[in-house]
Amino acid sequence: MSAFALASSERQGQTLQGQFRAVHGHPRRMLSYAEPLHHREPLRGELPPKMACTEKLATGFTAGVAMALSARTWRLKRHCQSKVVMVKSPPETFQSMVEKGESNAKMSVLKTLHASIMGGCYVGMSGLLSLVIAGNMMPGNLTAQTVIFASLFPINLLLVLQSGGQLFTGNTAAMSMALYEDKVTLRQVLKNWFVSYAGNVIGCCLLAFVARYVGLLSAGTTEMAVRIAMKKCSATFGVTLVKGVMCNWLVCMAVWLATSAQDLTSKMVGIWFPISMFIMIGFEHSVANMFMLPAGILSGAPLSLADVLFKNLLPVTVGNAIAGAGVIGAGFSFSFGKLGAGHREP
Secondary structure, eight states: OOHHHHHHHHHHHHHHHHHHHHHHOOOSOOOOTTSOGGGSOOOTTOOOHHHHHHHHHHHHHHHHHHHHHHHHHHHHHHHHHHHOOSBOOHHHHHHHHHHHHHHHHHSOHHHHHHHHHHHHHHHHHHHHHHHHHHHTSSTTOHHHHHHHHHHHTTHHHHHHHHHTOOOHHHHHHHHHHHHHTTSSOHHHHHHHHHHHHHHHHHHHHHHHHHHHHTTOSOHHHHHHHHHHHHHHTSSOHHHHHHHHHHHHHHHHHHHHHHHHBOSHHHHHHHHHHHHHHHHHHTOOOHHHHHHHHHHHHHTTOOOOHHHHIIIIIHHHHHHHHHIIIIIIIIHHHHHHSGGGGGGSOO
């Protein structure tokens, strides 16, 4: 090595030693290039090499975990903000109802009949549950029995909607909305109404006969079934029709709220309040009566088939159809669909 190179190397060493003294205040010698690293004595305030390495690894691992958790938290926040919608807006709910009506119109007669029979069975099961519990609790306390009945009965609509069943009352709204939006024809609407009504009658009557056969129509259950059946056939045609209108207004709102909700708990809440409301008020639901009236007759109520048809089912059915097609179907189509298209600002 030349004299110039030696002098240059010596100056670099002195410079590095000066920098170490400035930083660490350590008067010791610099480590020779030929001296192994693990033989170097730690400087003042410095950890031994192995401990320093361990500390760096721990610090790096902790920092990595923190960064990963931070990134995951950010992704979850972004997912929640962009994906999770607990309730649809009213226009979105209206479109969902229209799509439901359009889907019902495309079903074959046999599939519609099957879905309607199942819907009637679920209504009958809930009606039987309500009769058995409410009829045998607090005998003589009609208010308490009504509240218990109203608290239990709404489970039927959750079963129907979540299983793909069909009820005539809900179809009056969904099919009408699809009709007003030009998605289905009047012939398809009437066919769906007729088939779903027939299927609901079959399902409800079947459950009434099952309840009678297995001996559930007894004691307080029998007394409550007879009392309800007699009361339902005691009013005039006009009064019963108006009760039918008011009832299906609430029932279709329950279907609307359940369609709007995106989780099962919210759907049940949306169903429970309107359904329990119409029962406690005393309104008339045609499909519910398809079970309650046969159950009352099988329990000993002195009613004829003519009484059931002309004093209850006929006016209630007309009232239910008016509410579903007019109040709810036309009302929401005017608010969010084609019926009100000419009344909105451009």
